[in-house]
Amino acid sequence: MVCCGLVTAKNEPVPLKSIEVEVEVRDHVATVVSNLNYENKEDKPVEAVFVFPLPGNAAVCHFSAKIGGKHIVAEVKEKQQAREEYDDALSSGHQAFLLEESDQSPDIFTLSVGSLAPGESAAIRLEYVTELAVEADDGLRFCLPAVLNPRYCPQGSESTSVQVTPVAASLVPYTLSFCARVSSPRPVSKVESNCSLEPLQYLNTEQNQATVKLAAGHKFDRDVELLIYYKDAHQPTAVVEAGQATAKAGTLMGDPAVMLSLYPEFPQTVISSLASCGEFVFLLDRSGSMDCPTSNSKHQETRIGSARDTLLLLLKSLPMGCYFNIYSFGSTFEHIFPKSVEYSEGTLEEALKKVQAMDADLGGTEIFQPLKHIYSQTCIPNQPRQLFVFTDGEVCNTKEVLDLVKKNSGSHRCFSFGIGEGASSALINGLAKEGRGHAQFVTGTDRMQPKVMQSLRFALQPAVQDISVSWHLPKGVSANVVSTPLTSIFQGQRSLIYAQLIGQSSEAAEGSVTVKYSLAGHPTENQLKFSLKPAKDTGLTVHRLAAQTLIRALEAEQREESGQPEEGLKKKVIELSVQSGVSSSFTAFIAVNKDINEPIKGPLTRRNVPIPAFAMMPMMYMSCSVPKMRSCRSAPCPPAAAYYSPMAASSVCFDAADESLEAAKMYLAPSSRVEKSIAKPLRDPLLELVSLQKASGCWMLDAALATALGKPSKELKKKKPSAVNNDVWATILALIWLHGSKMEAKDEWELLALKAASWLRAQNAPSVVECVEAGNTLLGFSVQKDALGL
Incomplete structure (x- = not known):
């Protein structure tokens, strides 16, 4: 009675043949379509259950199945109602499909494929939209989750013990194909990945549209991650999207919606004064x-x-x-x-x-x-x-x-x-x-x-205070902001705002948004002007992301009021989820196929997917805590070891959480002893030098510094200008070495170098120019005094 994650030593078949993933990236938003192809090669009907991760901010907006030429589109319904319909369908011998979000965490989903007859094939289509995060180097990070690590349950929580058997990634019986299409108003500079990719293909001369594919032979040992770089990435943008034609006017889905992407710019004086x-x-x-x-x-x-x-x-x-x-x-x-x-x-x-x-x-x-x-x-x-x-x-x-x-x-x-x-x-x-x-x-x-x-x-950076957002729209048009209020702003980092636009205006009309805030006591503002003309071919992406944002806010508000009358908020979430077709913790996708010639007879065999083991871990049996996720059919869910993802596949890595893992430790002890007997690699020279810096920012002239700089201690002392004390000389040498040999890692040591330069300036040391020249001669660099902040 296990939801997933179990495969027997006999390698019992799992009815998953292949996974095909298509990603459409528009600027900083991605639409992901996954097609999962199943085939029951057994001589008895089966039910397949998969537990998998999705991005925590994903808005799951479509779920459908194709069986025997028939296309069944799932509906969003209240979760318990959907579960009952699924169970009723299975007990009646019909086919049914259920997709539901975990009650504990919004990035775990369970997909149940019920009543696959012997020899029958099924194709499941799952679609979601998600925002892309901005990385430190301005790249936009897209991640196709493939790894679901143990979900540890604290002492005292409800849990169940299950046996989990990981398998080597090379034994996974399914394949993955992955293709991403990237488009933006700005040129695409490059696309990088942690996985092997085929070369980037530009689709036009402006190079603002491109495709990239995952190379064949993916090892199922990691998430599939793309880093997408645009030229002039930090440009504020606004996307206005027309409402859904079939939705009621005055509702979030029926009215136009706007997504603002803001990149506030702080005054240089504030940025430079940390x-x-x-x-x-x-x-x-x-x-x-x-x-x-x-x-x-x-x-x-x-x-x-x-x-x-x-x-x-x-x-x-x-x-x-x-x-x-x-x-x-x-x-x-x-x-x-x-x-x-x-x-x-x-x-x-x-x-x-x-x-x-x-x-x-x-x-x-x-x-x-x-x-x-x-x-x-x-x-x-x-x-x-x-x-x-x-x-x-x-x-x-x-x-x-x-x-x-x-x-x-x-x-x-x-x-x-x-x-x-x-x-x-x-x-x-x-x-x-x-x-x-x-x-x-x-x-x-x-x-x-x-x-x-x-x-x-x-x-x-100083905390931004007194943030306010004001809208300037044509007469008769107002904005109903569905995002949670902005509470933090950082230099160069994106802030997203979603709003429902209420009222009528001409497509030629324009609007603007002004963000005002106080920064280090100085009033500051940034403004974005935008056209109210709806963008083309957005596929309700903005509306779905807006709905998901509002759903999460209402769910959090409902939890805050736990213990008090809360049905009103829960009802709002369910209504919005059903209207928008976006999943929530209170709803699920349900599809039932009653149009089959003959109901499937006989008991269903549950088949669970093999777990690709993390490459560094030997195969082993272990018992894990299990959070309960499904109340129906008394099925505990999901085992707290890594699971399969229908987007790719999972690897496994274990927390030493339970007594059972003590046995696992003993099992691993021989290999651990072998590993510990291997000599540790030498420490990174940068970290070696950094470890010698004092809290004040200076370095000491001693043997440890000489070793870190790769010079004899006597030579360091011999080359020191006579008018300068040891600590000043040592600190200048350390700064020269950082600038001369570790500029590619400047982001890592820049702050501690600023502290060192500040300490040096406070010493009012004589002969600094002479020190820098002598230091360059000694270490073989040509770093200028100004570059050191002196």
């Missing part, structure tokens, strides 16, 4: 799965190792005068200091020693309690709290965690980082959204450090 205060709280996941590699490439460091290196950079880059603390969590949580302490040489050294000793040894992924403890700590006056969360795991109580962050959003900004394949987009994006911060994902061979340092720059 804050020198703040309370920085770092929350690090130390669950068992953080010991997995960050990718499947050889010699890749572990997630916990990458996180430790990143914390080193973060701590060295903090400004003097701020406060900080470091929490780590698994099944329990720890903190380095009882409460946040002032940043000094002593507290920094104490923190770094403990960070270096941190390992992935705290069990499961219980993030709720450490967050609750952090929020219980009194905020420090005039030290704005900035929370950085690093996790690779998923929790089955995602909505509970996000509600906690939202409840405390007035006291902090939250910057979240999803590490490794399969990090929950609902959790990572939700933490940042509810915490008025910014989210980043670190997958494949990505370096975590530049992404995290970008977020630190955001955290050091």
